[in-house]
Amino acid sequence: MMLEYRKRRAFEAGHARKFLLIVDESPEVESALYYAAARIVRSSGMILMLYVIEPQDFQHWAGVRQVQIEEETLKARALFRLFRRKLHLVGFENIPCEELVREGVKADEIMKTIAEDEDVSILVLGASTDPKGPGPLVSMLAAGSAAGSFPIPITVVPGNLAFDDIVALA
DSSP states (O other): OOOOOOOOOTTTTTOEEEEEEESSSOOHHHHHHHHHHHHHHHSEEEEEEEEEEOOOOOSSSSHHHHHHHHHHHHHHHHHHHHHHHHHHHHTTOOOOOEEEEEEEEEHHHHHHEEEEEEEEEEEEEEEOOOOSSSSIIIIIIIISSGGGGGSSSSEEETOOOOOHHHHOOO
């Protein structure tokens, strides 16, 4: 898949810098969320929360696929609400957030989102504390073969940092 990336326009009139946050149920998302919010407080911008519905292997009937999409969309909306609540609880209630649900392979949909939205300026990922590694997205995007040619900066937030440390570093 060859994508064409448009020039970033986040600081032009009528645009706002977006911190891309990949939303799922992994614990490290919270670190990335707080880092992005703290950076926005210190500078400017908004959080773009992206949830990707990945295709399942057992899709024999269209009805099963439709049910999966509906269930995953409801889960995405619940996660968006949860993360907004978490922001409010720690004093980041004024952080603007945009929500986006896409269907496809996670890495592909991340790249498409960046290609299509010229205000997406930074991808913020949380690194897992799991001894097996930093997590699939960090391994694939920030440390993999794509890292050197990635179209925007990637910030990787260590998953073991306390909230106060994240805010101090942002």
